[in-house]
Amino acid sequence: MSDDVAGILKDAEAKMTKSVEVTKEDFSAIRTGRANAAMFQGIEVEYYGAPTPLNQLASLQFPEARTVIVTPYDKTAMPAVESALRESDLGVNPTNNGDNLRVVLPALTEERRKEYVKLAKNKAEDGKVAVRGTRGNAKKAIEKLVKDKEIGEDEGTRAEKELEVLTKKYIELVDVALSAKETELATV
Structure with missing residues (x-):
């Protein structure tokens, strides 16, 4: 794999990691039964x-x-x-x-818990959108390398498959964090 492709994938992974971290920070601001x-x-x-x-x-x-x-x-x-x-x-x-x-802090009502779960889902979706946006930018960069004949089509296809694997991994991390937050909100 060329250095350019490796750099694009490394950069994409760093940005996806940051997106997941920001989503988790957003979750921590959502109130649960405990004060933090x-x-x-x-x-x-x-x-x-x-x-x-x-x-x-x-x-x-x-x-x-x-x-x-x-x-x-x-x-x-x-x-x-x-x-x-x-x-x-x-x-x-x-x-x-x-x-x-x-x-x-007042005890959370069932209605308020449902509102917070909905808010958490919205923040999770924002995190997934950020991960997908990073994927889109990286994919464009890979396609440009192929178009400019800096790498072959086979290498471009391999890089895009690797990018999809990365994207899936980080979207699953957002889903795991969301699931943990929903469990935390459901606990009375």
Whole structure:
């Protein structure tokens, strides 16, 4: 196999790996029965007129499965942090005790679990689309090598078959991650 084809396949595999990692990160932000730091990643707090990620303004502690203690580094930011948490899509109402905020995540209803499974499926499909997009770009690059007579048609066909094997592997990895997330969401 020529260096060009090997490079194209290696690059495609790296991009497919990244697509699967991004999909898994997206899954971690979907709430399950347990509290985790990834759930709070998308929350931004208006701090001195600039939207600032919550994890840069406060520490998060998880003393119990559904309880989070949010301690702002700057006590003057407490009202802004409290407001951002209340307005987030987590559906929480933080309790302010002066030093920190106690956030108790409500138990997930069956309806909410189904919504989260649907969201996970959408994120999985986005991941698969990204993998397929990488496959399309790599296939075009291989076809260009064949067209420009840099490699033979047989080598081009072999490379495309190898690309299909890679694509199938990474789509299965997305499906495995989705299955794990669905199981996690179904667990009460």
